[in-house]
Amino acid sequence: MIVTLCQFKGGVGKTTSAIHFAALLQAKAPTLLIDSDPNKSASLWARKGLLPFDVCLEAEAPKRLMKGNYTHTVIDTPARPSSDEVESIANGTDLLILPTTPDPLSISALIQMAGSLPEDTNYKCLITLVPPPPQKDGADAKAALERHGNPIFQRAVRRYKAYIHAASNGHTVKGPAQNDWKAIWEELSDELG
Secondary structure (H helix, E strand, O other), X not given: OEEEEOOOOOOOOHHHHHHHHHHHHHOOOOEEEEEOOOOOHHHHHHOOOXXXXXXXXXXXXXXXXXXXXXXXXXXXXXXXXXXXXXXXXXXXXXXXXXXXXXXXXXXXXXXXXXXXXXXXXXXEEEEOOEOOOOOOHHHXXXXXXXXXXXXXXXXXXXXXXXXXXXXXXXXXXXXXXXXHHHHHXXXXXXXXX
């Protein structure tokens, strides 16, 4: 399975989501995360060697994939792709995940991107960096995306300091933050059959 994360806007948790989707897939079968973002954030995260899956830069990917050692591939794309790039990205993946923070600018960028996808694109929106209750940002974002007819993960990724610790120490999140990913995996597993 090829899972690609893409968004017109930066700072929406794309790399963090790519890391955690790769970990979820790795629990089922060997997974490669391809870091094609110029910031190389996924590669920096992986530098300590504690992630349960392999990470490589885009230029290394063909050689690694040709060896046939991976069942799943996760691709962390650059932010702000052109419309032509979005079409190619959509055509080259099994599932396109569009992460967004619950702020109006990010939601607007996601809706714009979703509108530019080829009709048969299998995609799903993921709301990230959701502030804790009593704030209703996550629920408002979900309602806005649903109003526009976008498929969406019912579970949002809540904002936790655990992500800062995980990125700086080179592993995925643990504890309560991990519960969001478990719920997201259940949704994804149901969809995949």
